[in-house]
Amino acid sequence: MNLSQQQWWSQFLTDEKGVILDVRTEDEVNAGKIPGSINIDIYKGQGFIYQIDELDKSKNYYVYCAAGGRSANACNIMREMGFENAYNLxxxxxEWDGPKE
Structure with a gap:
């Protein structure tokens, strides 16, 4: 599900089961990220699938990349794998103007 920045962040802040997932490359993450996010690079292909499969499917995932394309793909993959709630930024x-580290 696609959410605007405001919806995505405010929903995450009130979600006790929320997890932020960054699907960018390691170099992108090193240049800056949303605090507390976990990184699983979607470009790793099958490695991405393996790592996603280890995540807790009962949690709600707030997914982002650099511009929204890779994270939209990641949300679709996650839904196919049985994740009920994956939200694309x-x-x-x-375009993120929330907290960064």
């Missing part, structure tokens, strides 16, 4: 990190 529209605009991605490039």
């Amino acid at each position: 529209v605009g991605g990190f490039s």
Whole structure:
């Protein structure tokens, strides 16, 4: 599900089962990220699938990338794998004006 930045962040802040998932590359993450996010690079292909499969499917995932394209793909993959709640950050990190580290 695509959410605007405001919806995505405010929903995450009130979600006791919320997890932020960054699907960018390691280099992108090293240049800055949303605090507390976990990184699983979608470009790792099958490795991405293996790592996603180890996540707790009862949690709600707030997924982002640089612009919103890779994270939209990640949300679709996660839904196919049985994750009920994966929320895509529209605009991605490039348009993010929330907290960064």
